[in-house]
Amino acid sequence: MYETEFSETGVRIDRWARSLTRAGQVTVKDGRVALLTSYGREIDSAPAGTVSAGRPWFAGADATVARVNGTRYRLTMPRRPGKPDDAAPARRFLEAVRRAGGRRG
Secondary structure, three states, X not given: OOOEEEEEEEEXXXXXXXXXXXXXXXXXXXXXXXXXXXXXXXXXXXXHHHOEEEOOOOOOOOEEEEEEOOXXXXXXXXXXXXXXXXXXXXXXHHHHHHHOOOEEO
């Protein structure tokens, strides 16, 4: 059984012009990337090998873009000042997707 490679709550998930949730969850577990609502309902998921993720030039340091099943999502993962180990959740997400077999870009 594999451990969760990445899990972040409080993530704003947008499908570009439309906000899907302002307090969602993103997980990378067992080679799968999953986007969940604040209630735990799945928005989208796919094997990490089919997910491309990256940081666009126009986004801040706390935002990434992920293409899951052909749909582009903007993921905003704000830093939490009270958690010193949580300095860059967006960067950790990109690394977890890459380690799990995803593509960058």
